[in-house]
Every structure is written in structure tokens, then in C-alpha cells.
Amino acid sequence: MLLAWALTLGAIIGSFLNVLIHRLPLGQNIAWPSSYCPHCHTPLKLWHNIPILSWLLLRGRCGYCGAPIGVRYIAVEIASITIFGSSYWLLGASLDALLFGVVFALLLALSLIDWRYKAVPDSLNLTILAFALFANGHPLIALWYGLLFAGGFAMLRFVLSYYLYGKLRFLARDRLRTSWLAHYDILPSHEAMGEADIIVAATIGALLGVELGVIAIFLAALLSLPVALYRRHEDVQTPFVPFLALGAFVTFVMHEPLLRMLEAWYA
Numbered sequence: 001m002l003l004a005w006a007l008t009l010g011a012i013i014g015s016f017l018n019v020l021i022h023r024l025p026l027g028q029n030i031a032w033p034s035s036y037c038p039h040c041h042t043p044l045k046l047w048h049n050i051p052i053l054s055w056l057l058l059r060g061r062c063g064y065c066g067a068p069i070g071v072r073y074i075a076v077e078i079a080s081i082t083i084f085g086s087s088y089w090l091l092g093a094s095l096d097a098l099l100f101g102v103v104f105a106l107l108l109a110l111s112l113i114d115w116r117y118k119a120v121p122d123s124l125n126l127t128i129l130a131f132a133l134f135a136n137g138h139p140l141i142a143l144w145y146g147l148l149f150a151g152g153f154a155m156l157r158f159v160l161s162y163y164l165y166g167k168l169r170f171l172a173r174d175r176l177r178t179s180w181l182a183h184y185d186i187l188p189s190h191e192a193m194g195e196a197d198i199i200v201a202a203t204i205g206a207l208l209g210v211e212l213g214v215i216a217i218f219l220a221a222l223l224s225l226p227v228a229l230y231r232r233h234e235d236v237q238t239p240f241v242p243f244l245a246l247g248a249f250v251t252f253v254m255h256e257p258l259l260r261m262l263e264a265w266y267a
């Protein structure tokens with residue numbers, strides 16, 4: 001029964017994430033007006049707005065103008081349900097589970113914004129970090145780990161950018177002044193690139209602690225490698241935030257076997 005509630009919460013938050021992903025980069029208010037069709041701008045009725053079900057009932061089209069509604073909307077809702085389901089599965093019905101769910105759900109929104117705009121709003125990024133600090137029930141320890149990871153990650157990027165820029169673009173992406181200036185022109189209200197990854201690293205440290213955090217970042221680099229290689233001939237940069245988020249989520253889901261493995265390794 002509680003699982004059903006967790007999944008429902010996941011669906012509702014997934015629906016909210018879609019609003020966030022759509023409106024935040026455009027500088028629109030995320031609470032008002034209520035949901036509308038992005039094509040014909042007609043405000044949606046409540047029954048148009050039920051996560052997944054409405055999309056299926058309307059066969060992926062707007063109920064008014066018939067414009068197709070992207071598969072992305074339903075994919076985000078399913079991903080959010082998966083996040084809250086896993087969080088409940090691993091941590092039970094607890095405040096921790098809720099906070100972990102919220103952090104990963106918002107990281108999903110952050111990832112999709114980064115993927116699309118190659119920049120993320122600091123407001124969302126810092127909000128995620130704030131939630132992450134409280135997710136473990138030990139905010140001060142989480143803050144300590146968060147700062148450690150922010151510092152370590154900043155240092156790592158300096159070193160990598162210095163030695164490897166050009167060869168490992170996927171790690172040192174978008175460090176060129178020209179490229180961030182280009183983005184800055186498009187998105188003047190958004191921060192320059194670079195700091196975003198550091199804040200996400202702090203979130204990972206606060207959320208997962210040192211050992212699991214390092215695993216998460218290693219995993220992120222590993223996951224981004226094939227994508228960066230695949231896209232190396234296109235003149236696009238592969239954003240790193242989605243991979244950090246994915247690495248963190250996989251590490252979170254696998255944290256019990258991973259911790260056992262680490263214990264066996266230390267012993």
C-alpha cells in the first residue's frame with residue numbers, strides 16, 4: 001500500500017518536473033499559470049493533467065488542438081516513478097526516502113535542462129544541494145562531505161583542463177571562454193558553465209558520502225565516455241551533469257552491495 005503511495009508521489013512529482021524543465025530555462029513562473037498546452041496555450045483541465053493516464057487516453061496529443069505531446073513528458077514521469085519506487089524500496093517509508101527521491105527527481109530535471117541548453121539554472125542546482133544536505137539526517141556531516149567534493153572536483157577539473165584539454169573533452173568540456181560566452185549570449189539569465197558540475201559534485205558528496213561519492217563520479221566519467229566518443233565528430237559538447245546524476249543514482253540503488261564490496265576490500 002505504501003509502495004502505491006510512493007509510486008503515485010513519483011508520478012505527481014514527475015508531472016511537476018515536466019513543468020520545471022519547460023518553464024525554468026525560459027524564466028517563467030513554475031507555479032502560475034497552471035499547466036497549458038505549449039502549442040495552443042489553452043489551459044489544461046484537471047483530467048488532461050493526470051500523469052501517464054492522460055497521455056495514454058489522449059494518445060499523446062493535446063485535447064484541444066491535437067498537437068503531439070512529446071514522449072519526453074511520459075518518459076520523465078516514468079523515470080520519476082522509478083526514482084521514488086527505488087527510494088522507498090531501499091529506505092522504507094521514511095523522511096530520508098522522500099528526500100532522496102526529491103533530490104534524484106530534481107537532478108533528473110537538471111540533467112534534461114543541461115542536455116538541452118548546455119547550461120543549468122543555479123537556483124535549481126543549489127536547491128538540490130540544500131535538499132541533499134538534509135537527506136541523511138546529519139546535515140553537518142553532509143555539508144562537510146559536500147564541501148570536500150566541491151573542492152576536490154574543482155581541483156580535479158583544473159588539473160584535467162590543464163593537462164588534457166582537447167584530448168578528453170568530455171571531462172573538460174565547455175571550459176573554453178568562447179564556448180561559454182556563446183551560451184551566455186543565448187541564456188543571459190544563466191550562470192556561465194563549469195560551476196554547475198561542481199555544485200552537483202557537492203550534492204553527490206552530501207548525499208552519498210566519500211566512498212560511494214567517489215564511485216558515483218567514477219561511474220559518471222565511465223558512462224559519459226561512449227557518448228562523448230560517439231558525438232566527437234559533431235560540433236556539440238556533451239554535458240556532464242546528466243552523467244553525474246545517473247552515476248549517483250546507480251550508486252544509490254547499488255549502495256548495499258557496493259558497501260559490502262568495499263568492506264571486504266578493506267578487511
Ligand SMILES: [Zn+2]
Pocket residue numbers: 037038039040041042062063064065066067
Ligand atoms: Zn494544444
